[in-house]
Amino acid sequence: MNYAMALDYQSCIDCKACEVACKEENGVQLGADKQRIWVTRYESSVFGQPFSAFHPSQCNHCVDAPCVSVCPTNASHFTPEGLVMVTQDQCILCKGCMEACPYDARFVDDKAVAVDKCTFCYDTRISQGETTTACQATCPTKVRLLGDLDDEKSELVQLLKKRKFFVLKEREGTVPKLFYIYPEKDEIFARNSIGEHTTIHTWESYKPILDKAVAKRREA
Amino acid sequence: MKTREIWGVEINAVSLKALLFNPTMIMAYLLLAVGLYGIWEVFGERYFLLTANAFDAGLHPGSSEVAEAMKDAVFGAGGEVKREQPWTLYIVNYMYMIYSGSAIIFFVALSEIFNVKLIQKTAAGFITFGLAMVLGGLFTIAVDLNILHMHWMFLTPNVTAGMWLMLPLYLIYIPFVLFEIYLLITNKHDWAKKVAYGILLLSIVIDLIEYYIQAKLFNMNTARHLWTTYPMLTLYFIVSAFVAAIAIMILYSYFTYQHKEGIDFQKLISFLRKSSLYVIALLAIYEATAYLFIDKQWGAIILFGQFKLYFYAYLFLAVGLPFALEFNEHANKFWIIIGAISVILGTYLGRYVFVYGGNAFPMNDRFGMGFEKYGEYEQAKEFIFFSPHASEIMVVIGSLGVVLAAYKLLDTLFSVSKIREH
16 A cells, blocks of 8 residues: 545635644644644735635655654654654654655654654554545545555546646655646646646656655665 | 872872862853753753643643643744754754864874874873763753653664764764773873774764764755755865864863973964964855855845844854964964954854754745745744744753863873873
8 A cells, every 4th residue: 555645736725624633633732833734825926916825735755755764763664554654752853854854744742752743644544444534534625635556446546647746846856645736727826836847747757756666665 | 199000091099079179170060050950941841841732622621731731832932842943052062062072083183193293292182172072062962852762762773864873983983082092191102093093084984974964964954945055065064163173172272281391382372273274264265155056045044134143253253353363373372262262152153053044944945936834823924033042052051061071070080181292
């Protein structure tokens, strides 16, 4: 299994229901800067017309996760399902993983005195056999879709086969698994909400990158 | 002074009072007391802070403590480690102490091999002080880590991780340096010279790996682009460490060798002054070119924004002023000492600008649309500016106490600062 998530970010209305659901489901420390998932707002002006986009995000559960390789105690590790997890009891708070993560997806949980991050609700849902995360289940506009990349018939793979997508900071070589669905029917929105150096992928173009990284990790 | 000899080492037979209550040790205790108070504060916030999550309200209905913790989570300062500023004064001090301390050891080993008589005579004292600085740095990093979980370093080690790799290296390096001190104080100079090759090799390996690993980690942090765009970060760490190390050696010489017989203090200071000029020039070249490569938004806040005072103070203190004071071959020792103090303060400020400047943007540019804020709950800020917390400053002051105490204990017992003829 290799869990990943697609995000139809154009549908995000910044209601913050996902952030609340995440805190409720996973017992994340309270506080505005202690978030496993978050939505950032981008605002600009296009020919005098106001433009705004919302960028929902969380841990990318990278296949080649630098946070895992820098962890001196193996507190950060991969699960067989391809998720990046933190065993908080083993975390010595060296913050190397926070330094290594290009997505700034980790923070210090003051209650556990350890680093915390998104788990795709592994403990509370996935390991219990459920197939959705709390953020996905609560989203009123169906932004998120969790699925198994190894299952060609999964809804996720079917979506990625059908739609173009992009990943964040691809040049970092982390092979992230948050797939942002490209807003094909709204070129203006796409042009103004995605960085100009971002590569737009199809399933055919990204699958070999993914397979190569997965094979490398499984060998290691 | 009466001595006892064990394995060829002359140990001064001093009273406990002379060992533990001399003026230097009392100064060290005062600094350590400040540090311990800082640790008390840090640990209070780290291990005993009222924090709450969504489960707590359900698990402890009606609890006033939970209510207080929830209120603090929403309206309070937000715990010990801020998401916007995870790297603090600890890492500034850690980098400064360990890099400068190991650079002193490196410089002395190099002088031993190249038969620099002035340094050979004073090698034991310099190396001991360098080692004491390494210990001061390790003390700071130990406070920064969650010590309650440290046993996992050995129970579930990831031996390929940079931080774990440093552990065995230091476990070899520190005893090796102690062995070199042993050879120096037992006047086994031929052996000391042979071991110096080992020290030098180990120093090169340790320093390069340490500087490289730290540089690599900073370099990976694309969320903080100042660090990523610094060109040849390893080189910067090496050069700035050597600038600080030689200044510390000048100051150490002033306090230790000024009135000692058997050494020409003026010549020693003059040699260190010349060495200092070379490395200061290298640092100046680096700083003059580095900002051509640094991310322009980040460069702007360092050069023209809220960090500009710190940055220009760093350049003035670490490069401009000492170069002007020490350039004259016949410079008075007073001005050389002032130059050294200026370098020590300036290079520390340089580390501060580097670490705190790197934290300056709230979040990274992941979508390529500019730097992101964490959310609309946050106040809109172009960049963030933190000052170190008082408890961190106290821990740093405590680390100076560790350096002084470690050095003075060894010096009182083994006279490491004695001039030794080769």
